[in-house]
Amino acid sequence: MIYFDNAATSFPKAPGVADAIAKFIAEDAANPGRAGHRMAVRAEEMLDALRLKLARLFNVAKHNRIIFTLNGTDALNMGIKGLLGTSANEGTVPHVITTVLEHNSVSRPLQSLADRGAIELTRVECDQEGFVAPADIEAAIQANTRLVIMTHASNVLGTVQDITAVGQLVRERDLLFFVDAAQTAGVIPIDIQTMNIDILALPGHKSLLGPTGTGVLYVGDRCPRPHLDHFNPWREGGTGGDSSTPTQPPI
Numbered sequence: 001m002i003y004f005d006n007a008a009t010s011f012p013k014a015p016g017v018a019d020a021i022a023k024f025i026a027e028d029a030a031n032p033g034r035a036g037h038r039m040a041v042r043a044e045e046m047l048d049a050l051r052l053k054l055a056r057l058f059n060v061a062k063h064n065r066i067i068f069t070l071n072g073t074d075a076l077n078m079g080i081k082g083l084l085g086t087s088a089n090e091g092t093v094p095h096v097i098t099t100v101l102e103h104n105s106v107s108r109p110l111q112s113l114a115d116r117g118a119i120e121l122t123r124v125e126c127d128q129e130g131f132v133a134p135a136d137i138e139a140a141i142q143a144n145t146r147l148v149i150m151t152h153a154s155n156v157l158g159t160v161q162d163i164t165a166v167g168q169l170v171r172e173r174d175l176l177f178f179v180d181a182a183q184t185a186g187v188i189p190i191d192i193q194t195m196n197i198d199i200l201a202l203p204g205h206k207s208l209l210g211p212t213g214t215g216v217l218y219v220g221d222r223c224p225r226p227h228l229d230h231f232n233p234w235r236e237g238g239t240g241g242d243s244s245t246p247t248q249p250p251i
């Protein structure tokens with residue numbers, strides 16, 4: 001068999017992944033952070049060791065700012081709704097800039113926030129080659145702009161965006177920069193410090209070659225503390241087959 005669906009999820013996984021999961025289930029599968037017994041402590045140490053590895057990979061200074069999620073969609077929803085659904089939004093409607101290249105897991109949560117009047121949304125166009133010009137993002141900034149959120153690489157076109165240039169201009173304006181690295185984490189180097197990334201979301205199961213059901217959200221110090229329980233539905237994103245509506249299709 002030749003497997004051609006690595007952008008959706010990678011196969012085969014990295015050597016040792018299956019053995020490590022089997023070993024964990026057989027020997028260490030306690031609940032991390034929920035108990036003080038030896039197995040639970042060991043499970044917690046494993047999570048922390050992984051946070052440190054991810055911190056090294058993405059040049060994160062504080063590894064405790066890394067959260068584990070179910071996948072990329074989960075990380076993106078958590079970040080978007082955590083950041084934009086706070087009670088601090090009351091009275092002002094924050095403006096959010098995104099691009100036309102976003103995956104449903106960015107596009108749909110933003111659209112549903114905009115439909116509820118929680119944000120004002122601008123989608124910056126790309127050129128005919130599939131690239132978003134940083135100058136177009138800069139031109140979209142308004143007095144109430146709070147966040148720029150964009151994909152590092154388009155899952156449809158494969159075009160890699162100049163997030164270093166965007167990060168620089170976003171930081172100069174003292175806004176927050178949120179990057180969806182679903183298609184690049186593990187393939188293209190990402191340095192959250194030199195790229196001025198405040199929030200980074202990625203799956204563990206694509207090019208990091210990890211197991212299904214893994215994702216990562218980094219939330220930097222410049223972000224207000226997220227309040228994560230304000231929204232229903234909590235998870236919105238690709239259905240795998242139906243992209244005909246701008247928000248999540250009803251079940």
Ligand SMILES: Cc1ncc(COP(=O)(O)O)c(C=O)c1O
Pocket residue numbers: 007008071072073074103105151153154155180182183202203215
């Ligand atoms: C650009 C992009 N963002 C987000 C996602 C969602 O990631 P996941 O499949 O881990 O939910 C994908 C998945 O293909 C993607 O390509």
